[in-house]
Amino acid sequence: xxxxxxxxxxxxxxxxxxxxxxxxxxxxxxxxxxxxxxxxxxxxxxxxxxxxxxxxxxxxxxxxxxxxxxxxxxxxxxxxxxxxxxxxxxxxxxxxxxxxxxxxxxxxxxxx
Amino acid sequence: xxxxxxxxxxxxxxxxxxxxxxxxxxxxxxxxxxxxxxxxxxxxxxxxxxxxxxxxxxxxxxxxxxxxxxxxxxxxxxxxxxxxxxxxxxxxxxxxxxxxxxxxxxxxxxxx
Numbered sequence: 001x002x003x004x005x006x007x008x009x010x011x012x013x014x015x016x017x018x019x020x021x022x023x024x025x026x027x028x029x030x031x032x033x034x035x036x037x038x039x040x041x042x043x044x045x046x047x048x049x050x051x052x053x054x055x056x057x058x059x060x061x062x063x064x065x066x067x068x069x070x071x072x073x074x075x076x077x078x079x080x081x082x083x084x085x086x087x088x089x090x091x092x093x094x095x096x097x098x099x100x101x102x103x104x105x106x107x108x109x110x111x112x
Numbered sequence: 113x114x115x116x117x118x119x120x121x122x123x124x125x126x127x128x129x130x131x132x133x134x135x136x137x138x139x140x141x142x143x144x145x146x147x148x149x150x151x152x153x154x155x156x157x158x159x160x161x162x163x164x165x166x167x168x169x170x171x172x173x174x175x176x177x178x179x180x181x182x183x184x185x186x187x188x189x190x191x192x193x194x195x196x197x198x199x200x201x202x203x204x205x206x207x208x209x210x211x212x213x214x215x216x217x218x219x220x221x222x223x224x
Contacts, residue, residue, distance in 0.1 A: 034213075
């Protein structure tokens with residue numbers, strides 16, 4: 001079973017920041033939070049991951065709450081090409097192959 | 113360029129036939145995964161493998177088989193025992209440390 005909970009859908013205006021929440025209240029101390037996105041009929045794309053500190057890369061920022069029970073993926077200036085399904089998963093990092101379980105994700109629609 | 117290659121991209125088969133989906137990676141990743149995705153649904157884990165000659169069942173392994181004879185290759189066989197094989201199949205790989213999953217472009221199987 002997926003260990004994360006996400007809203008099924010969200011809308012955002014083009015050019016605005018898109019903030020996608022994820023609840024992972026049962027996260028363990030050695031588990032990272034990973035975000036992926038999937039554009040229709042393509043393989044998912046890795047976006048970002050983090051353990052407890054906030055992270056930023058060229059695609060997005062990841063804000064993890066101090067208790068690590070939830071996180072937010074931020075797309076700072078959303079474009080139409082950011083329309084996709086976004087998945088949040090949790091996983092230990094240093095134990096080889098893990099049973100990585102994806103939930104239903106959030107369908108983000110960027111509106112012109 | 114390094115990446116994951118899945119083939120074929122589209123495949124049609126008759127009921128009762130086995131079919132093998134290819135997944136090859138040149139990323140030197142240790143762990144490899146197979147997921148299934150049905151329309152409008154998230155990803156469901158079929159099998160995963162950490163090292164050569166070792167693999168574990170995921171949540172929906174019935175009717176599927178895999179092998180891991182080489183680090184670079186993780187083929188999936190959809191057998192005639194799989195009751196609803198029509199789906200989008202995704203292969204992924206991951207290095208040992210805290211990295212994200214890299215996905216292939218997927219194979220779409222249709223059973224006629």
